Amino acid sequence: MPSAADRAGVLIVGAGPTGLLLAAELVRRGVRARIVERESVRSPASRALAVSSRTLMLLDDLDLAAEAVRRGHPLRQVEVHDVSGRPDAGGGRPGGSGPGGSGRSAGRGAGRSGGTVVRLPIGRVPSPFPFTLSLPQPQTEDLLRAHAARLGVRIDTGVECAAVRQEGDHVVAQLRHADGSTRTVHTDWLVGCDGAHSQVRRAAGIATHGFDLPETFALGDVVTDWARERAHGQVTFSPAGVVAAFPMPGPRHWRFIADLPDLPGIDDLPGAHSDDHADHSDDHADHSDHSDGQADDRADDRADHSDDRADPDVAAELQRLLDARLTDPPRLTETLWTTTFRVHQRRAESFRRGRVMLAGDAAHSHSPVGGQGMNTGLQDAYALGWRLALVATGRADATLLDTYAAEREPVADRLLAGTARATRVITAQHPVARRARGLALRLVAASPPLGRRAAAALSQLGLGYPHGPLTDLDPHRIGRRRGVPGPGALAPDVALAPDVALAAPDGPTLRQATRTPWFSLLLFAGSDDAAARRLHDDAALIHARFGDLVTARIVATAPTVRDTRDDPSGGEHSGGDHSGGAHSGGARSGGAHSGDDGTVLDPAGRARARYGAAIGEAVLVRPDGYLAYRSTTDPVGRLERYLRTHGITPAPAGVAAPASTTAAGRTS
């Protein structure tokens, strides 16, 4: 039996986006964490293309967003066309512009496809990144991998987690290396980020529930001279089926997705038959439960065979479907990646069992409609990271981990229900259902607020935990007013400089000014000097008592002077910067909008107005960016009560880990 010291740490199974982010989140908070990844060669499959506005804000917290935006392609609108009523739509256009065919059509622009056009404005959401970014998944993983490497995260590739067993106060994992040898690792905590066919989930005895959708889809990432607006995604309903198209980075790069008609021979396409996947997954998993999974795509299985990335049969079928369904079908001149898939909606019945947790596709898998999968996995990792860091370093009760499951399981439920509904609506073929869809589209077209609501859902900015276990609703209903963020809401970002837009690339913002790996307490002083002085005292006391677990920042219209005569911290922090050094800076961060005394300068009162905050009000922001509570009395006592209530020791949390952090686990 290894000693407690030997086995301290967290073992993460799977180096997909979820595992990479989780490891980095743990290590930057001083936890020993290590990843094992089954594959030795990384998958080139582009899979997740849509990076939501919420995810970009998360990446910005880690200083990765600017690079993501540089590499990606912003999408500002989704156009939905219903060409069902057009005489030339869905007629098949046999012999159209297939690969090697007669060339593309006249290239009629957006809005000229006829029928109903609904425009969803996904480029105007309230965020420093007010758009959805088109960025292939390997690029997002590159950014996360480099970030994890900078922090010293160890990734062992070619190592499969073959078995997991919980023993009292630790977990025993059996690791199978590429050379066939096995090792046993003891770890305090284990997180399965091992995708839709999670072995960790099965080994932990966590069942899944869900259902299958009948449709099969073909997907192709292609090069084409399609004359549609490059900042717009396109969804076209025709009597023959649906086509979705999204611009990708690259001058003429697009992704096309179409549902496959139920025709003889369709099942011969690779991946179109769900048993295909079962055949392949046997290579990797001893205990495969073949009913699990998200898209039954073969992307993972092909990962090692880059010459097999673009299947000419799938490309030809896709071209045929585009010719049949679009009024201006593009000619696919080059195919970069293809896949076909069926959709299984699945969610693990529990995201935590003892010392084993699940995140990302291992916890929930669903239709790619709406592009929510990777984004949700990243939010899982962000939600779990700080909690597990507090627990793993002995700063919080293990019950804090139950709040991860309690918050994220309902998110997965809503996601599964929403994506299933959307997929059914999109693929509906019954004439009555199609008429209902047409009617709904006309309603949205006539009502811009409905369109804005749909766009907001895609951005994931509206997602919060107002009824979550870590949300303290105030009996006086502070912040429960319309338009004002209440407890449980995502802390809105605000441009601090008076004449700068929130989306300006270099504009100072509130989030940038108050970044910290742990909790952030906003103390609103406005232009009231007396209030500011009182709040400075509170902030100093908070720093003395909680260290970097809580960074208190006074938000005021002008630099404020602190009276240090009765300094509760013994003068140690006179000057008023109560960040304890936790403020991590960043591309748009820091000094430009902070006073010398550590005040967050809000000269036009924009932040206070956006938060609807009274003078003297305290707003606690959790490490994952959600409001914990709002309070107008006793900032220090209120904070202490909150932390204790939720099993968090109100004492310094420890500093970010040095790059040399050792990896978790003891091998035997």
Ligand SMILES: Cc1cc2nc3c(=O)[nH]c(=O)nc-3n(C[C@H](O)[C@H](O)[C@H](O)COP(=O)(O)OP(=O)(O)OC[C@H]3O[C@@H](n4cnc5c(N)ncnc54)[C@H](O)[C@@H]3O)c2cc1C
């Ligand atoms: C066609 C398609 C399009 C999509 N489009 C979007 C989109 O636009 N936006 C979006 O947000 N999402 C999209 N998704 C979903 C997205 O790809 C997934 O949600 C995302 O990859 C999940 O990340 P993950 O890290 O949880 O799991 P994965 O990416 O599946 O990573 C799991 C990792 O674990 C490893 N592993 C598995 N078992 C073991 C084991 N036993 N031991 C060690 N390692 C193991 C695997 O090799 C893999 O590297 C799409 C998916 C598909 C198929």
